[in-house]
Amino acid sequence: MTGASADSIRDQAEAADALLRVDHLSVSYSSNERPALHDVNLSVKHGEVVALVGESGSGKSTLLRAVIGLLGAGGCITAGNITLAGLSLTGLKGRGWETIRGRQIGMVFQDSGAYLNPIRKIESQYIEAIRSHLRLSRREAYQLALQHLQEIGLKDPERVMKTYPNQLSGGMKQRTAIAMAMTLQPKLLLADEPTSALDVLAQARVLEQLRMLRDHQQTGMILVTHHMAIAASIADKVGIMKEGALLEWGNTAQVLQGPRNPYTRELLAAVPELKVAEWHALHKSERPLPEIPAAGKGENEHA
Numbered sequence: 001m002t003g004a005s006a007d008s009i010r011d012q013a014e015a016a017d018a019l020l021r022v023d024h025l026s027v028s029y030s031s032n033e034r035p036a037l038h039d040v041n042l043s044v045k046h047g048e049v050v051a052l053v054g055e056s057g058s059g060k061s062t063l064l065r066a067v068i069g070l071l072g073a074g075g076c077i078t079a080g081n082i083t084l085a086g087l088s089l090t091g092l093k094g095r096g097w098e099t100i101r102g103r104q105i106g107m108v109f110q111d112s113g114a115y116l117n118p119i120r121k122i123e124s125q126y127i128e129a130i131r132s133h134l135r136l137s138r139r140e141a142y143q144l145a146l147q148h149l150q151e152i153g154l155k156d157p158e159r160v161m162k163t164y165p166n167q168l169s170g171g172m173k174q175r176t177a178i179a180m181a182m183t184l185q186p187k188l189l190l191a192d193e194p195t196s197a198l199d200v201l202a203q204a205r206v207l208e209q210l211r212m213l214r215d216h217q218q219t220g221m222i223l224v225t226h227h228m229a230i231a232a233s234i235a236d237k238v239g240i241m242k243e244g245a246l247l248e249w250g251n252t253a254q255v256l257q258g259p260r261n262p263y264t265r266e267l268l269a270a271v272p273e274l275k276v277a278e279w280h281a282l283h284k285s286e287r288p289l290p291e292i293p294a295a296g297k298g299e300n301e302h303a
């Protein structure tokens with residue numbers, strides 16, 4: 001059997017027990033001639049974390065937005081299919097999406113905090129978000145919210161609940177929004193650079209929460225990140241994107257240590273080797289630090 005056919009048989013077997021399948025997906029925006037995504041295939045299993053890495057404009061956010069049906073007015077799926085646990089999402093309309101978003105698929109953005117309603121206290125919006133998806137009393141929902149705010153590292157969760165979003169710092173808003181998405185324990189969590197606005201400690205705390213969600217709830221995740229250290233620390237699989245295509249896809253160690261695509265090699269060479277301290281700050285388990293070949297020159301905080 002050739003390597004290629006063995007690979008494709010393995011890929012098919014993996015896709016068969018997938019939580020999420022993206023098959024031959026192409027997406028275009030009406031204002032652009034070039035498609036934003038072209039023939040993208042990937043899958044995410046229950047309890048699996050996939051990191052998407054790639055240059056700006058490569059289509060990472062578009063992929064997440066297509067999965068959760070939020071491409072916006074100008075965006076359109078022109079080919080392919082997306083299924084969640086066997087349910088096709090591609091033809092879903094308004095009310096259908098309401099049953100999917102939140103509890104089935106959660107999403108956190110780089111600036112999720114900005115999506116909090118500025119004229120309502122955290123308490124009322126958090127409790128409403130919980131109770132619209134979970135059968136809990138107000139009191140139970142309040143306690144659950146406090147627990148999640150605490151777990152994400154917010155020191156005085158009762159105070160957070162009593163404030164309006166603009167009374168919180170940007171990082172506090174972001175963590176509140178992440179806590180809200182996690183509280184619903186979605187089957188699939190899409191996270192678009194969720195920690196990029198946070199300091200290193202807050203970042204480590206959020207990553208720890210993501211790991212707990214994966215380990216305890218078997219949540220599948222797609223995490224978009226520019227940081228190889230984050231991809232290496234949490235992801236089971238890595239996808240490398242460029243110009244709307246998924247150029248490379250595979251187990252994290254395999255992609256980072258033995259990249260097949262020249263662009264992946266270029267990308268890895270452009271960052272210095274993972275710094276051991278950063279690795280340990282981000283990653284609390286025993287996973288060994290993968291070696292990344294041929295580091296680039298000089299200091300670069302985007303390691």
Ligand SMILES: Nc1ncnc2c1ncn2[C@@H]1O[C@H](COP(=O)(O)OP(=O)(O)OP(=O)(O)O)[C@@H](O)[C@H]1O
Nearest residue numbers: 029031032036055056057058059060061062063074
């Ligand atoms: N709403 C939109 N309307 C028109 N074009 C868009 C829209 N959103 C994204 N695009 C285009 O689609 C392509 C992919 O963009 P996308 O935001 O998915 O990339 P990305 O990899 O997430 O980039 P970044 O890392 O900078 O967030 C780009 O060419 C971008 O200009």
